[in-house]
Amino acid sequence: MAKSTVRYVCSACGAVSLKYQGRCFECQSWGTLVETHSEEPDAKTRKKRPSGAAPEVQNLDDALPEGFQRTLTGIGELDRVLGGGLMEASAILVGGEPGIGKSTLMIQLVPRLTDKKVLYVAGEESPNQIRQRAQRLSIKAPNLRLVSEVALERILDAIANEQPELVIVDSIQTVYSSDYQSSAGTITQIRECAASLIRAAKEENFILMIIGHITKEGSLAGPKALEHMVDTVVQFEGEGYQRYRIVRSVKNRFGPTNEIGVFRMEEDGLKEVSNPSEFFISDRRTDVPGAAVLAGIEGSRALLVEVQALVARTGYSMPQRISTGFDLKRIAIILAVLEKRLQFQTAGQDVFVKIAGGLKLVEPAADLAIAAAVASGLQDTPCNPAAACCGEIGLSGELRAISDGERRIREAVHLGFKSIVLPESNTRELKASIKKLPIRIHGCRTLHEALEAMGV
Missing domain, CATH: 3.30.230.10 (Ribosomal Protein S5; domain 2)
Structure with missing residues (x-):
């Protein structure tokens, strides 16, 4: 059985310390060290090599497979932020204040992708609560499948059974893996669960959208490595009580960074603002x-x-x-x-x-x-x-x-x-x-x- 060891990980830079300190020795940030329980594999597990055949090596000049292209969401401001739409087999992290509109934007996205099968993994709401929200927003999406689950292994099973083309995880802080003793929302759980979901997206060629919480300082909650693992980081700016919402691409491997989209929050959801200067x-x-x-x-x-x-x-x-x-x-x-x-x-x-x-x-x-x-x-x-x-x-x-x-x-x-x-x-x-x-x-x-x- 894996041996659990206490480590203190900086939420700002990811540095690891063996004892608690008020100030991170690497990035000099105060109050950012978080206690985590890291599981060290025993001697037998450490010596094992990955099973299976050697990985396939490909040439850069090989032709792209048919259908490997961007998918327009039908929401112009979101397509602008993403650099022209959703890229196949990409992982997108969406962050923002509670109640600012992250889940609303995700569910508004589904009816515009009528030709794609979408799996919505709800860790914070029940399927009936999501149905009620969809009715309030006048959204009908026969292509949307709902599952209320927080165990990583069962989520991966649902993905394997449904074979979706788009997976929305709401939110990554609620997902946990039974391979680790720490509770959901800790740095170890967030990092390892996100890595498993991203690996599945790359291997099975589906688009992964992960909703993440933010800290009181305004940065995404969890390890900094989470932002490095995903392809795109999209963050809501402003406060939840403001009428307008600003969505910014903090990181984008497939398009420009610092691109913004402006939305207006109405009773029936987020509406695009075509001329934000006004x-x-x-x-x-x-x-x-x-x-x-x-x-x-x-x-x-x-x-x-x-x-x-x-x-x-x-x-x-x-x-x-x-x-x-x-x-x-x-x-x-x-x-x-x-x-x-x-x-x-x-x-x-x-x-x-x-x-x-x-x-x-x-x-x-x-x-x-x-x-x-x-x-x-x-x-x-x-x-x-x-x-x-x-x-x-x-x-x-x-x-x-x-x-x-x-x-x-x-x-x-x-x-x-x-x-x-x-x-x-x-x-x-x-x-x-x-x-x-x-x-x-x-x-x-x-x-x-x-x-x-x-x-x-």
């Missing part, structure tokens, strides 16, 4: 200081997003710096540049930054919009309401070149903006068709020039 800037006020419009890029899509900043005199010895949707360390750098290079006094001010719509910005081109919003709040002067901006800020106050400048300009024109502020290096080799567009293009070399062009 959603992100629809409720903005143009006469209030502390707001700027970013011409951003998310994946392959150009978006206009409102960036808001509230600056107020602090009542504490140490000013507050609070951000929603943007990295707090980058905000600290931008504030330091504003104070050192442009003499804006931010030392005695509380600064609150928010990205409207629940979007999380990671691209460097968002720096200029953050700086413009903060400077507008400090000066108590609204930015030019007809101007959008984008650009990376260097520590000496210069604007650095960004990617996809022409697509940002076209999106600003599409939404009716009259001017756009860009780094000067992005305006040197613009196409003639871009220069003819009804928009004034400001090429700026420094942050000071950019803020003047924004009317701050």
Whole structure:
């Protein structure tokens, strides 16, 4: 019988420690070590070799088998996030807050795949509960088979008996294998159960979609190795109480990463938002200081997003710096540049930054919009309401070149903006068709020039 040994595994990086520590020795994260029971095989089991014939070796130039191609889901925003549809024999991990719409999106997917047999493995709900939810969403799917099971071995038996083309597991945290003594939801169970399901998907050529929970920090629960094992990681962003849902591809072996899809939650399920730029800037006020419009890029899509900043005199010895949707360390750098290079006094001010719509910005081109919003709040002067901006800020106050400048300009024109502020290096080799567009293009070399062009 296998011998159980206690190990402490970091949920952030997967490092293993023999004793508990408050801080991971590998990634230096605090409070991420989780107690697990790892089963070490005995001497007889360790010496055994895998049975069967030698594996088949193939050439790269061999022709693909017939039918091995992408499958469109019929949900345009989801197809965009996945890079053009579902790839055969792929494993997709879907994560998000409780109640944000993961299971709803999965069940809405089924009726559009009428030519595929779908097996829904429910670990959290009974089949009758799923039927009731389908009735509420007005979904009829004769191709959907339901099984309420959490034991891995029985799930694999159901897959072997049904021979489905798509398997949905809801959720991986409820699945356990009897080969391991630890309870369901532990790092060992999640890792080994997911590995077995992914191996079955590759061998039997079906699409596997795994629903996963997230931690309070917003990362996917379980070992980091889980994200490495799957082909695609799709994550819901925002809060469950918001009307709009943003779905982002965090990892994709078959398409672009950081691609986003926008949905609106209605009584009858998730509805696609065809023009998300209008959603992100629809409720903005143009006469209030502390707001700027970013011409951003998310994946392959150009978006206009409102960036808001509230600056107020602090009542504490140490000013507050609070951000929603943007990295707090980058905000600290931008504030330091504003104070050192442009003499804006931010030392005695509380600064609150928010990205409207629940979007999380990671691209460097968002720096200029953050700086413009903060400077507008400090000066108590609204930015030019007809101007959008984008650009990376260097520590000496210069604007650095960004990617996809022409697509940002076209999106600003599409939404009716009259001017756009860009780094000067992005305006040197613009196409003639871009220069003819009804928009004034400001090429700026420094942050000071950019803020003047924004009317701050």
